[in-house]
Amino acid sequence: MRGKGNAVATRELRSDAAANRDRIVEAARAELSKSNGTADELKLHVVAKAAGVGQGTLYRHFPTREHLLAAAYRDELTELVDAVAPLLARHAPLDALTRWLRRLVEYARVKRGVMAAIEASAWRDLYSDQHHRLDEALGALLDQGKAAGEVRDEVDVTDVILLLGVLSRIPESDWERRVPTIIAVIIDGLRRK
CATH class of the missing domain: 1.20.5 (Single alpha-helices involved in coiled-coils or other helix-helix interfaces)
Structure with a gap:
């Protein structure tokens, strides 16, 4: 007993x-x-x-603080990844992609300080298995958009990530004004004509 x-x-x-x-x-x-x-x-x-x-x-x-930040990051990343299927279930693929990109961009905005706080070695050790998940989520959205004839066939995940890179150059004071326009331009560029 x-x-x-x-x-x-x-x-x-x-x-x-x-x-x-x-x-x-x-x-x-x-x-x-x-x-x-x-x-x-x-x-x-x-x-x-x-x-x-x-x-x-x-x-x-x-x-360490970095370990806690990594855990918070992983949980929030999981929420972003898990949002893809419900968005695709409720919206046309290009609309789902637009909504998801807005979430991703807002997440990136809020987490600027978190990412800066983690040293390079800790980043490698704590996050190395995470970034592919965002790539896969974005890839699923693009694939659905292509299958529906809404997204250009030649576009891939790397193209979108490179386009999103411009957001890191936006000063916080211009964020609210510029980000919606930039996302709209990105989506227009992805749209099959």
């Missing part, structure tokens, strides 16, 4: 640990949203308190 009880306690602990981790990441995401993505302003003791855990629990899951 005793062995069974220990196994159950271990499972409960693992479930509780997973719940703690999820609360910590969610609290970090909420704090990052409050600071408009400024990672330097992310106070780990504030995150721990908001998650209802001690700082020791936070550090057991995330030994």
Whole structure:
């Protein structure tokens, strides 16, 4: 009997640990949203308190600020990737692509500070398996658009990413005015004539 009880306690602990981790990441995401993505302003003791855990629990899951930022990034990236199928189910492919690009661009805007806060080595170690997911999501949108005759056949993921690169040059003060126009120009360029 005793062995069974220990196994159950271990499972409960693992479930509780997973719940703690999820609360910590969610609290970090909420704090990052409050600071408009400024990672330097992310106070780990504030995150721990908001998650209802001690700082020791936070550090057991995330030994550095970069590890916590990486987890928040992965969760938000998953939301972006997971948004593709519902958008395609509700909208024509080019409209779905437009809506998804707006989400992606807004995400990139808010996360400028997060990305800048992560050192190159940490970026390689913590994010190396993530970027292909965005490429795959964008590829699915483009493929659906091509199949529907809405997107030019010669366009690929790299073309769109290169076009989106111009957004990094927009000053925050011009963001609201310029981004909708730039997205519209990109979509017009992707449209099959």
